[in-house]
Each structure stands twice: as structure tokens, then as C-alpha cells.
Amino acid sequence: MKRILNTLCRELRMLRHHPRYMILLTAGILFSYVFFLTFMHEGQPENLPIAVVDHDGSYLSRRLCHELNATQGVDVVAIYDTHREAREAMQRQEIFAFLEIPAGTYSELLDFKTPHIALYSNNAYLLSGTLSYKTLSTIGKLASAAVQREVLRKKGLAESQIMGMLQPVEIDTHLISNPWGSYLPYVLTTMLPGIIGVMALLFTIYMTTNELKHNTYRLWIASADGDMLCALLGKLLPYTFWFTLLGVVGNIVMFGFCHFVCRGSFLALSATMLLFILAMQSMGVFIAGLIPDQHLAVSIGGIYGMLSFSMAGFSYPVDSMPPALQALSYIFPLRHHYLAYAKTALFGGTLADYWPHICLLLLFLVPGLVGGLLLMRQSVGDEGCVPSVSNNKQSV
């Protein structure tokens, strides 16, 4: 215990002299919080720009425009005469979708013929394309229903009967723990811990390899009386505390102020955050132990860290990846954090549901120990050459 405290004091002293990195990292994390919270404040994109290609110029086409404008999802920003104009506007990204109404639509409708209209949506921008398509197709269905209702009314059917004719089956959709279908809880709850985790990982690699680089390695180990585990704990615990604190503050902002749904216990989420940070730090020690060259280790850590965002499976599910990658996803702590979060916060799971992820996160401490051992061997190997370096320095 005393050894840990010794190293800890040494680390805090070092931190006081060189606080630049810590300040930069904290500023980066706070910036991400502010960025994501303000960037997508709408939750779901509203009033997406769309256009109407109106060859008909009738009461019906104008009515459809009004109906579209009245929805929350889209906004008719232009009315074009030709298909080509609309397509080009789409390629200029002025609109995400358009509705084409052929000439004679209204008169055909009045003649009890079946006029066709066409919806075009841009799937190269998946989110905006899908959302604007959704609104357009709803309006398309409603248009048919409106015609039906008029005819049925004239036939003298009762209103309840008419509804049964128009839509005999209705789906009552419940979006579990995100009733608004908002993007904020979906993106933030994994993205922000991910950013903090990547920073913890890189910072750990940087701090441990720094000791090698500046030849302060033996001083560090000596401060813990030669005990590698204590040395590591003393060195990394202040940052574990700081990053976890930032993560928990983030959780308080998200689940407290922004009212994201958390059905499970907040304590469990915070514990998961702590384990996640520990796991990332442990991976950092592992990488530093494998690759003692600081520059290389930091670069490799960066490549590994950035992959966690894809491999966590919150944007694209892991079950839909090729099997080899599904197996690979286990080596990314963010994946386990995400699963534990989903089970706790979204579904109100208890320890009985998410214990596997907790265990796996704990398992990540093993590579950290291996990394510690490797670092230890490094120091034994280095002892021979350390004096020679200092000799060189003297000669210089």
C-alpha cells in the first residue's frame, strides 16, 4: 500500500510540473460533450428539404405539397418542372427526396382511372434519405386513403366502418427506452465513453513509454520498491480516477439533464464505466509492454483505439459482421461497455443479465499484467545499457 502511495505521490508531482497533456485531454473530452449535445440537439432531423416535380399543376398536386409541408419530417423547398432539375438538385445536395406528379393525375383520378405518382429518395445519405422517404410514403398512402374515404362517405358508410376499411390492421410501435426515436441517446451513450476510453488508452501508453524514453524508468520502479504491480497501480490510478470521473459526469449530464432513459441502476453504469476505463488502461500497458518504442506504440494504440468505434457494434450490429470479425469484437472493451449499457439502461437488466460483460471487462486486466511483466523485463534488459547511454551523454 505504501509503495503504491509512493509512486502515486511521484506521479502527482510529475503531473503538477507537466499538466499540459491532462488539460488538453480534459478539454478534448469536454469539447466532445459540448459538440455532440449541441450538434444533434434536434434528436431526429426535422424539416428535411425535399422538392416536388409538378407536371400536373392541379388542385391535387398543390394539396399534396401543402400536406407535405404540414408534416414535421420534411419541408418542400422547391417545385421543379422537370425530373432532370430535381435530380441535379439532389446531386447538389439541396434536397434529399422528391415527389413526381405526372400530368393528368388529377383528371385521371376523377375519371376513376389509377394515376401513378413516383417518390425518389437519396439513399447515399442514408439517414436523411430514409427519413424523407418515410414521410413521403406516408403522404402517398394517406392520399389513397383520402380518396377512399370520400367515396365511402358518399356511399353512406359510418365513420367507424370507414376506418376499418381504410386501415384494417394497425401497428402500435413502441421504441424501448427511446420513445422519441432520438439519435442523441443512441450516439452519445457509446460515442462519448469511447472517446474517453481511447484517450485513457493512448495516455497510458504515452505515460508508461515516457519513463522508458526519458530513462526515468528505474526511478519509477524504485519508488515502488521494485514491485511492478504497485508501480503500475500508483502510476495509473490517478488517471483511472480522473477519466472515470469524467465518464460519470458525462452520464450524469446525459441521464440527468438530458433525460435519456436509464431503467437500470445508475450505480451499475458508473461501475461499468470504471471497469471500462481500467480495461482500456490495461490494454494500454499491454501495448506499451509489447512495443517499447513510444512513437510506434502510440500510433498502434491509435489504430486499435479508433477501431473500437466500429467494432462496438452500436452503429452496425456485430451479429451482421463476418464471423471472424465477430470473434475479434471481443478484444475491444468498448463492445462490452456498450452491451452492458444496453442491458442496464435500455432494458433495466440486473447483474443476472450483464454479469458476462463485467467478467469480460475484468478479464482485460490480464493483458495489463502481462504488459507489466514485459515492461519489467525491459527494465532488466535495459539496465546493462543505461550506463552506456549516460556515458554517451557525458562524452557529448
Place this chain on the structure above:
Amino acid sequence: MMKQTLNNIYSGLQDIFEVFTLELHRIFTDGGVMLIFFVATLLYPLIFGAIYKYELVRNLPVAVVDDSQSEPSRRFIRKMDATPEVNVDFCCRTLEEAEALMRQRKINGIVYFPKEYNNQLVIGEQARLCLFCDMSSFLYYRSVFTGASSVMLDEMKQIQLERYAMAGTTGAGAEEMITAIPYDDVKLFSPAGGFTSFLVPALLALVIHQTLFLGICILSGTIREEGQTVAVIPERLRNRSVYRVVIGRSIAYSMLYIPLVAIDLVLLPRVFGLPHIGRLGDLCLFLLPFLLATISFSMTVGAFVRERDTVVLTCIFFSVILLFLSGVVWPRSNMPAFWRFFSYLFPSTHGIQGFVRINSMGAELRQVRFEYLMLWIQAGTYFLTSCLLYRLFFLHERLKKSAKLTDII
């Protein structure tokens, strides 16, 4: 006079060449930079290609709770099982049971038929069923919802036809009534609505931007770290114009990156079967300012870097933010104005936008005019700022040195 000008040009070219070879030497002797320049640019696209190989989320497991136990509900379940989106893997007796499965993440959706489902259908009212969607990923929600609503539309049509028949309208007349104004939906540029075709092109352009940015900043940081602040400007060039250094270094990066850009942004979309309907000429013309703007932007930022690892440590998380700022994930029309203008600072924003539009949407150069112009403006402005900064740092350093000298004297 003439001769002097020629001489100047000649010496200028010589200097540029010297800086160029020096920079190449630096790159090829630095493991960290080589890793970012060559391994990351080639590895990331391959991994992304593998991760998002299947485009769509198919056969999601869902559970069914059927309180109605009737013919229509069973038909609905059968049809749902037959959709490509979902598989009905579990039939539960109660909602609690299904909920427990959901908590264990064995299923991604629950379909619940209330007791009165069949009765309502029989007496000609509106029947209602409940759908519970897993919101931990939007693709789950999308697939479960699409699967259920396609079956609903199919069922609805059948029931409507029956009801019209009871009301005395049959055949084509009833069909026409049900869909008075049928619509054709055309999903442009990626008919299946796949996730890969949408995200990977943007990621490819982002990889180019970020690796170039990190690599250049690391190189600048290394020079500073070696204690030779002025070494940005080689000995021989001490008192000559600094633009030669900037140009020399830019040429080195461009030369290395032209083949990498060709592989990542031209070849790989074709190899991976991503959309690639753009004209090759337009694409190349567009990628040139993207490359130049990225290089000069990185050199401008690099001028401030004091330690090489600072950049990786503090800037790598910015990749995620740049992806959002590019407007591919979140529409540009819905960004707060401040962030939209902020995004104009980065070449990645325009690079990704333009690349996606030319490559995936077949836009011509005139349709990405804004992005194209912005990239040239950025290339020019950042070139000037990097020259200016190098000059400033150079003068600053000389001032410090002369001050030291006078101290010694």
C-alpha cells in the same frame, strides 16, 4: 538581369528538391509515420470493407406473444418469419417472458397480438397489434420495423379486399379503390439502402484526410522535438524564402499520397463493389484540391505542434467529430449554423461531401462547385498561413539565438 532570374529559379528548384529528398528520408526512417501513412491507409479500408461486408441487417431474431391464438395472427407470424428482415425465433406465452429474452439480448423485437385482434378483424373494425423495438442500434429498429410493416401492408390489402367484397365491390374495382393513387418508390444511388454503400465511401475519404494530417503533424512535431525548431528550414536555406520549404515538403507528401488516394478512393470502391458511378475525370479533378488542401491544412496545424505524440493523443478523437461535421451522417441542413461554419475550416468536410457525391451519386464537377471552390480556397489560404507561420517561427528562433549570443558576449 535575365540570367539572374534564371539563376534564382534554378536555385529555387534545387532548394525545393533538397527539402523534398530530406522529407522523404524523414518519412521513410520514421516507423510511426510509416505506420500511419502506409499501414493505416491500407489496413483501415480493408477492415471497414470486411466489417460492413453484408450491407444490411438480416434475419434478426424476434419473439412473438400471441394472446389472440387465431388464424389471422398465425398467418401474420408466418409471413413475418418469411421476410428477409426478421426471423420469428421464439413464441412466448407472456410479455414478461419475451421481455426477459430481450434483456438477455437474445431477440431484437417483440410482436404482441392482443386477445381481441381476431374479434376486431371479424367485426370489421381496426385491429391493433403491438411492436416493441430494440433501440440499442438504429439498424435493429429499422429492420424489425420494416419487416413488420411490410407484412402489415400485405395483410391489410387482403383484409381490405375481403371487406370491400362484403360491401359489394369486388375485383379490379376494389383494387382501384384501395390504392387510388399508387406510388412507385425509387431509391436512388443505393437501391438496397445498404449501410456499407452509405458509410464506407465517407470513411475512405476520412482515412485519407486523417492519416495525412496525423502523419504531417507527427513529422513537424519530431523536428521540433529534436530541438531544431529552425530545422524546418534546412541549413543552406537559412536566409532564403520559406515557401521553398513548404513547397518541397508538400511535393513529398503529394507524391506519396497520389498512389494511396488512387488505391483508396478510386480502386477500392470498385473492388468492394461500392457505388462508383462518378466520372473518373471529374473524380481526379476533385481529389487534387482535396489532397493539396489537406496537406497545407496539416502543415499549418503542424507548425504549432511541439511534441510529436501530442497530435495522436489529442487529435485522434477528432476523426469521429469530423465524420459528423462532414454532413454525411447528419444532414448539413439540420446542423446548427455555428457548427456548419466551423466545419468549413476542415478540408475533410468538403472532401467527403464532394467525394461521396461524385463517386456514389454520379455528380459532375459543376454540381460540387461549392466544395470544389472551397477546397481550392483552403489549399491557397492554408498554404499562405503555413508559409507565414514558418517564417514567423524562423524569425522568432533567430531572435532568440541572437539574444543568447549577446548574453554570452
